[in-house]
Amino acid sequence: MADSVIQYQSRHGGWPKSTDLAVAPRSPDDIPPPGGGRADSLDNDATTLPMQFLARVAHATGEARYREAFSRGVDYLLAAQYPNGGWPQFYPLRGEYYSRITYNDGAMVRALTVLRDTAAGRPPYDFVDAIRRARAGAAVERGIDCIVRSQIRQDGKLTAWGAQHDEQTLAPAWARTYEPPSLSGSESVGVVRFLMEIEQPTPAIVAAVQGAVEWFGAVTIRGLRLEEFIDAEGRKDRRVVAASAAAPLWARFYELGTNRPIFLGRDSVVRYSFAEIELERRIGYQYYGTWPATLLSRDYPNWRLKHNLAGRDRPFAAGTPDPNLTNPQEP
Numbered sequence: 001m002a003d004s005v006i007q008y009q010s011r012h013g014g015w016p017k018s019t020d021l022a023v024a025p026r027s028p029d030d031i032p033p034p035g036g037g038r039a040d041s042l043d044n045d046a047t048t049l050p051m052q053f054l055a056r057v058a059h060a061t062g063e064a065r066y067r068e069a070f071s072r073g074v075d076y077l078l079a080a081q082y083p084n085g086g087w088p089q090f091y092p093l094r095g096e097y098y099s100r101i102t103y104n105d106g107a108m109v110r111a112l113t114v115l116r117d118t119a120a121g122r123p124p125y126d127f128v129d130a131i132r133r134a135r136a137g138a139a140v141e142r143g144i145d146c147i148v149r150s151q152i153r154q155d156g157k158l159t160a161w162g163a164q165h166d167e168q169t170l171a172p173a174w175a176r177t178y179e180p181p182s183l184s185g186s187e188s189v190g191v192v193r194f195l196m197e198i199e200q201p202t203p204a205i206v207a208a209v210q211g212a213v214e215w216f217g218a219v220t221i222r223g224l225r226l227e228e229f230i231d232a233e234g235r236k237d238r239r240v241v242a243a244s245a246a247a248p249l250w251a252r253f254y255e256l257g258t259n260r261p262i263f264l265g266r267d268s269v270v271r272y273s274f275a276e277i278e279l280e281r282r283i284g285y286q287y288y289g290t291w292p293a294t295l296l297s298r299d300y301p302n303w304r305l306k307h308n309l310a311g312r313d314r315p316f317a318a319g320t321p322d323p324n325l326t327n328p329q330e331p
Helices: 002-007 048-061 064-080 104-120 130-150 187-196 203-218 279-284 293-306
Strands: 224-230 236-242
Touching: 002 048, 002 064, 048 064, 048 104, 064 104, 064 130, 104 130, 104 187, 130 187, 130 203, 187 203, 187 293, 203 293, 236 279
Parallel strands: none
Antiparallel strands: 224 236
């Protein structure tokens, strides 16, 4: 499998997204070509997951070809990083939203995680040379600085992050047509978890974590349940219904400035009701989820105790029912 994986590595050092790397290419046409399509990406676990796999194989076997492929991957991540510390979704750059700093689906956090572990030099990354480890460590520091500086403030308070941010201004930016500049109830969870893994957090990192946790608590949606059903035409659909005992929910996108959950279909029109977007998007995208639940109920309190920090024991106890639900109905 490792021999198959290294065949997909591009001349730039990255790997394609949405490709079964475990199946060896039957011809060069099976490898996504550089410059477009799926090639050279950090999206959907691309590049970072094959690197983590190859590090384990290189550590276990000592084979030079696996060490070299991993090292080329490190060079690729280092080259892809912006001077301000962020990472795009694709590198070499392609423009449009592909070049935005991408928290979406954990792309930047995964790049930081691989480089952090590389810099530490512990197994299975202990074969990496000292120069690359030092460069990886410096890249992680720049990445953390980018995370702290791109955290969105509202009324002077630290909140969360967008799915993507402008690579120049660090402001939240458009991604796909249904992914607007906004506060993310999903991607921000991965960012906070990464920050909480830092062994000696600075005051700025502590403030970033606590600000995000407070925001998650403030935007908790209670009294709703997301459910699937079959509509009158026999099609699978999703809806939110009133349910007083339902577990807390969070929206994928919150409106900047108001913190209202927002929903966009492929027409890019902001709507405040999940029912108003088209069926294809209601079924094909996660607009509601429980992403912060374990972070808030278990991980954050444990982190606070570990670092002897003041804070609420149940930071997600706050929250109100979704004000956007119209004509709620019990299932």
